[in-house]
Amino acid sequence: MEGDLLIGIILFFAGALAGFIDSIVGGGGLISLPALMLTNMPVAMCLGTNKLSSVFGSGTAMINFAKNKLVDWGFVKRIMPFTLIMSMIGAYIAVYVPGTFLKPLIIVLLLAVFIVVLTKKDWGAIAQVERKTGWKLIAYLAMAIIIALYDGFLGPGTGMFLIFYFLFMGYDFLGASGNAKVLNTVSNFGSLLVFIYMGQVNYGYGLAVAVGQIIGATAGSKLAMVKGAGLVRFLFITMSLTMLMKLTYDYLLSLGII
Template identity: 40%
Template sequence: MDIDLLSLTILLLLAFIASFLNAIVGGGGLISLPALMAVGLPPSTAIATNKLANTISNGTSMLTFLRAGKVDIKKIGKILPFIFVGSLLGAFTVHLVSPAILKPLMLVMLVLVAAYTMFKKDWGQQYQERVLSTAKHLAYIGAFAAIGFYDGFFGPGTGSFFIFILLMMGYDFLQAAGNAKAFNFTSNLAALIMFLILGEVHFLYGFSMGFVMIFGAILGSKFALKRGTNMMRVIFIVMTCLLILKNAWDYFFH
């Protein structure tokens, strides 16, 4: 594939913006994935290449939140293997079944996430320690594994779903965003491994975007840590609504 310098420049600029937003509340794929398809990559290669770039981006964000004490490795460490396996299976399944079958369900779930967050105005403002029963603990693990599968299989809105479940568990927005980055990194890495095995990744675009995304991820993470939970809530609602509009447009008009 011929590389056009202007197209690559625009792609890298969009990658920076995507990683900045993604570091705060997720939703960066709303920008980076269409950008990759706009430069001529087929959908499967665009998804795979986006996983490479996002693995680098989410890894950077995770480390920034980790240094700030907003990633609870002791509590979430046992969940990571379930997300990893779920995403691995999702990435493999995408070659067997069209991801389009999940679009209606994904839209409904995003609407519910946005509506619940808007109407529950004090939600995620403070950390609320909750003792989970065995049944609830297993239910949350199942939910995280399912989101991991979804990320490997399709992807849009994954960060919003991770944050939403973490808020339900009692985390505030900053802690939810930090822990969600560890989950996103895990699911991205698993999907990337599968796509590498299947030979779907465009390395020049993926590594170029990933390099630029490091800086966007650092700035976005620091912005989130500085602005706190109130600003995080507003940006979370805005990005979730944009995800709804973008994917509704794709579903009904394409």
Template identity: 40%
Template structure:
């Protein structure tokens, strides 16, 4: 019972943070591992629970008009394919081979955002061009694969990508990124379930609390806007880096 309470509290906090700036896996995955759940089972169960959170957050962003579905319809299928390949790969290889590359990328994202004070503060999106669409589809596949394979920081990479490629502000980038995050989560969940790598008993309890966390987190993001998302985004980016360094 104590472990369930611990997992539910961690799940609420993870979903709250993730719906604002990504990086929720930094909290939820270690929590599952600390509860004594084997690594692959922890990843699968986390995908199950976090799928409910990302759906809740995506729905609230969509209702608020922060998602460009004309763009997402091209990117989501590639996220789905990438996520499937990522899960299939993680079940075969050691995740630690990705650590050095991800550490460099996360460090770059965090430092760049910290020094670019106006990055993502204004929504300068105008239109989708062939070049930006191609870059966006590459982003969707790559982060989808990464999220299925490993995960920590995937939401942050998506937010950063939407800001740099399409010139969205943090709020619109978070909304569009959350949709792709949901696609990768639900896809990974299905694959993990087929492989028998999910403990549903623990996952259901955590999922309920993640729904509440995502609800309140998304509400805060929509109310406070970029002024709230930017600092949390930077904190979570460096949090991913510290987590990876400590894991080595």
């Protein structure tokens, strides 16, 4: 009984920190997922339980960004159905197929994102959004579909990839973060439905993390709106580097190199 209480407390605080970071720039899974791994649940159940808490965290941040009119509903509502479906497909695959072979690709992509944002110092400071029609709209839709599939299948870095995706379209860091939270919430929800169907969710642990996520996401999203794009850019670079180092270490460890 005492052991369960201690685990619950650890998960709560891990969720609060994860929600805080994730609500601003993504990457909260770096904190919440390892915390859930401490419970010795199977990997698939840890992923499903993490999705349960992530829905609450990203959903809370989404509401706060939306209240402050930092969501372009005209565009994201077109992508939401595709995001939902592809995240469900990705989650279904994740139950049966290990995502190890994708890690080298994710490391390369994350490195590219990190370099671009680091070197383009004025990128994301001012919104310069152009209309998305024709082939350009199809290309953006295809990119969103790939990110949603990845989120359901593996997940690490999804929030950052979504922010980069919206920065690429001309949104500033705050707008990119707000839009990213909408799609991230949808993809989290879609993959959660599959994990629930497959019986891969521990509701007790998931809700312990979720309560923390709600508190952390509320604080994080409000801080981002007060401090502006400068804070979001700084944390984006910091979390990108942290995730890049973590994924590279894990991959080299799995190969027996270190």
